[in-house]
Amino acid sequence: MQNLEARFERWKNSPLSWNSKKPTTCWVRFSDSHEVSLGGDSDGTRFQKIADLMLGGLYYPPEVIRFYSPGLSANNPLHKGTRVLQQASLGLGVTVCSMVEIFLSERSENLCAVGYYTTKHHFACGWWKAKLRLIDGELKLQVESLAMPGSLLYWLGLPIARYLQIKARTEAIERFRGIY
Numbered sequence: 001m002q003n004l005e006a007r008f009e010r011w012k013n014s015p016l017s018w019n020s021k022k023p024t025t026c027w028v029r030f031s032d033s034h035e036v037s038l039g040g041d042s043d044g045t046r047f048q049k050i051a052d053l054m055l056g057g058l059y060y061p062p063e064v065i066r067f068y069s070p071g072l073s074a075n076n077p078l079h080k081g082t083r084v085l086q087q088a089s090l091g092l093g094v095t096v097c098s099m100v101e102i103f104l105s106e107r108s109e110n111l112c113a114v115g116y117y118t119t120k121h122h123f124a125c126g127w128w129k130a131k132l133r134l135i136d137g138e139l140k141l142q143v144e145s146l147a148m149p150g151s152l153l154y155w156l157g158l159p160i161a162r163y164l165q166i167k168a169r170t171e172a173i174e175r176f177r178g179i180y
Contacts (some may be wrong), residue, residue, distance in 0.1 A: 003099070007085060013097070015120050017150050018118050021125070029147070030150060030165065032144060032146045035141070035143075036141050039139060041139045046180060047132065054112050055074075055114060057069065057077075059114065059172055060175075064088070064172070066087045080102055081101060081102065083102075085097055090160070090166060099119045100116035100122060102114065111134075114130055116129075125147070128143075128145040144163060147161075147165065
């Protein structure tokens with residue numbers, strides 16, 4: 001954790017690499033939009049548990065991607081402007097880190113949403129957001145993202161980067177489906 005804290009401090013003022021008012025374009029871009037059912041939730045209990053994870057910085061299973069931000073917890077959730085250091089596992093004990101900034105953090109009785117923009121200390125350039133809805137006793141999760149190469153390392157590892165992006169999304173969805 002010490003390494004994450006030190007890296008967070010070094011990168012916390014990194015400028016954004018994505019500007020929603022003046023979007024970057026690139027001939028290589030991964031634009032995704034997926035909506036899935038997470039199953040039934042007649043009393044809203046599952047919704048509350050998943051929303052706690054999403055806004056508590058635990059959207060992904062920790063063995064896939066860990067979020068680090070000082071003081072981040074279920075009692076001190078993500079909010080607009082929060083900087084988050086992401087640590088992604090590449091397997092075999094190898095991890096990579098990147099910095100993002102939260103632009104979306106909402107929670108109501110039947111909606112939870114979180115989203116971030118990339119910074120200059122991210123391998124990609126773009127944004128990501130997830131919206132959890134409780135509609136007529138059923139949980140729906142919509143995950144949208146736009147990712148373009150933002151570094152030489154991303155270009156060199158393009159197939160691996162894309163594989164890891166899809167793997168992380170899939171594992172988060174499966175984890176949420178298993179929460180009761």
